[in-house]
Each structure stands twice: as C-alpha cells, then as structure tokens.
Amino acid sequence: MAEPRYQRRKKDRPQEITEAAFAAFAEKGFAATKVEDVARRAGVSKGLLYLYFKTKEELFKAVIRGVVTPRVDELTRTLDSSALSAEAFIRGPLLTFMKRLPGSPASVVIRLMISEAPKHPDLVEYYWDNVASRGLAALRQLLERGVANGEFRESAVNELPQLFVAPVMMSIVWGIVFADRSLDTDRLIETHVDMILAYIRA
C-alpha cells in the first residue's frame, strides 16, 4: 500500500510554484491572490512555498522575471537575425511580434506592473533595464538603419520609439479593462504600422 504522501523534488519546485503564481496573479492580480492559493495550485503546502521564497513580494519578483526574461531573449534574437531592409523587417517579423503581445503573458505582466509599480520601485528598475530601455533602443537603432539606408527620412519618430508601441499598449489595456468587448487588435496594429511607415518613408 502506502502511496508516498509527497515526493521530494527540490529541482522542480521553484518553477512549479512560479508558474502556479503566474496563473493566479493573471486571474486575480497580485494583491488579491492569497499565498495559500498559489501553494494549493502548485500542489504544495504553504510552508514549502516559504522555503523557496522569503516573502510574497519576492515570489512576485521571481514570477515577473521568469516571464519577462525568455520574452526579451526572443525579441533580441528576432532583432539580430535581420538581413532584411528596415521596412521589410518592420512589416515582417516586428509586426508579427507586436501582434502576438496583446494575447501573450506579456499583457499580464503589463497589468501587474501598472498595478504594483508604485509599490515596487526596484521591480520597475529591473523592467526598465531589461525590457523597456532595450526594446526602445532596438527600435531606435532600426529606424536609424532605415535612415542610413535612405529608406526613411529623419523624423520625430526617431526620438520617440514609444509611438511604435502605442497601439500595442492600447490593445493590452483594452483587453484588461474591456475583456469582453472585442477589439480587432491585429487590424489596429497593422493600420498603425502602415501609418508610421507612410509618415517616415523618404
């Protein structure tokens, strides 16, 4: 008889807990999620969770980092492998990447950042260093290359790559607030990219 009541799996626990926490945070947000719910979801006792994560906050940070890091890697990989012209790159891989964001874990992260940013300055810093500033720098670089190529003219967009991201942000926020009322985010983003390209083309 005697199913063992639990297994010892030191290696896998952190990730399992982290994933459970992400799911819980996605549903309820950070503040409204109880540590015990996370533990239950991960099939683990609350005590064990606290063995791997000192506080609820630290768990939160681990979750954000866990989701963000692979996505950043994906972005940088996408950006590196670009033998394309600037415009072709924008219309191709970049557009695809942007369209995927509103339905991806990234949007959960954004929501969590918006809700919790004021209370977690170090998390904001991490996010800035690893995601925002890098992404914006990459966009800027891409535009510069287009200008150097003679594809694009100099324009305010060069200093404001946030313009590029605006419709993605819009789509994400829309999804958070008006989850049900549908919005054609793909079309929104496509049109916006069209507009930008028309605007900056040499």
Next chain:
Amino acid sequence: MAEPRYQRRKKDRPQEITEAAFAAFAEKGFAATKVEDVARRAGVSKGLLYLYFKTKEELFKAVIRGVVTPRVDELTRTLDSSALSAEAFIRGPLLTFMKRLPGSPASVVIRLMISEAPKHPDLVEYYWDNVASRGLAALRQLLERGVANGEFRESAVNELPQLFVAPVMMSIVWGIVFADRSLDTDRLIETHVDMILAYIRA
C-alpha cells in the same frame, strides 16, 4: 471656552470624503488605501465615513463617478461647439484636450480601472457607457464629417477610433510605471496626430 469638537455638516461630508479618497487612491491605489486614512484625510472619523458609504467598494465607485462625470461633460461640450472644419477641430481643441489628459485626474482613473476592473464589472460597464463608448462614438462621428466634407478619405481609422487615443494611453501608462523617467508626451501626441492626418487626408 469650549471649541466645539466637531461641526455637523451633513451636506458637505460626502464630497469632502470623496475628495480625500481620490487623493489617497491616487497616491496608493485602492487596495493599499486604508479606510481610516481616508477618514483622517477628510477630518472625520471612520464611523462617519461608514454612515455615508456602506462599504469601501461603494466609496470607490462614488469616487470614480465623481471624477469622471465632469470630465465627460467637458468633452461633450468641446465636441458640440465645433463650427470648425474636421482637421482644424482635431488640430485645435481636440489636440489640446488630448494633451491635457496624461497629467489630469483622468490618468488616476485609468490606473484604478486597470487595477480594479477585473473585480468590478459593474464599474467597467459604467465607464463604458459614460466615457469610452461616448468618446469613441464622437471621434467616429468627427471622422465621418471629415469624409462627408471631402477633407478625409475613407480608411480603417473610421472603424478604429482607438488609434486616435493610443498615444494618450501610452503616455498615461508611461507616467504610471516610469513616473520619473520623463517622456515628452506633448510631442508624442502631436506627432501622432500629424501622422494620422497625413494618413487620412483625401
């Protein structure tokens, strides 16, 4: 002697409490704000607050409504008094209005909506009915007028007035998350409007 320890001011209390609550929520967010802090800010006891508002949630709703309503009025007033051409109206009063939003109480409301929307569906409905759907309808109407005028061509923007608002959203979210790292939101919005107009001009 005998300063009276308090005054009875049934008329003014609700608004005073509401204003105090808005200030508190703006600083800390809804979840992190203690009812007693709101009461203290309003110069009132917690008990009295609960005499005017049944629960913390109801207070929250009252606050949102109190901030949102006058702003909607302002918007509709702006939109009505328009003897201008569509483009002139966009470059003039509409642009001014949009530029004001990121620094206004509206941005606090947005933040609260993003954080609390999942837990307050009725509030989302209220916001949709009174703000979002109206604003978007007005924009759509404005674009239609431009098309009828012969100023603008038909374009995807007609069905996606969210495109218009995207950089405002971006600016607001930026302000929430990266409060310190400055962003020239005016320029962002201006450039974006430029872009849109160039794109839709007949």
Next chain:
DNA sequence: TCTCTTACTGACTTGCTGGTCAGCAAGTAT
C-alpha cells in the same frame, strides 16, 4: 433654558492572511 433629534466619535469585534516552526517521513548512505 431645557429637550430632543441626529450627526458624529472611537473603541471594539471579527475575519482574514502573511509568515513561522516543530515535527514528520522520503530518500540516501552505510
């Protein structure tokens, strides 16, 4: 001036949740 209504107070209760820890049992070494 006295009474009566009610706006207002603040100490209290209650329920909840982050965090702890003594002990238990799964796996490992001998």
Next chain:
DNA sequence: ATACTTGCTGACCAGCAAGTCAGTAAGAGA
C-alpha cells in the same frame, strides 16, 4: 536494516484592516 539528512507538512500565531455600535454632544426647536 538502521541511522541520518533534509524536503516537506499543516497547525498555529500575530497583526492588520474592514466594518459595527453604544454612547456623546452639536445645534435646532419650543
């Protein structure tokens, strides 16, 4: 088998904040 290490459990605690209510006093009315 037996002893030992340590991943893991779950009952427990402490503190905090929402919400209550018996009592107080402002101020209106007679």
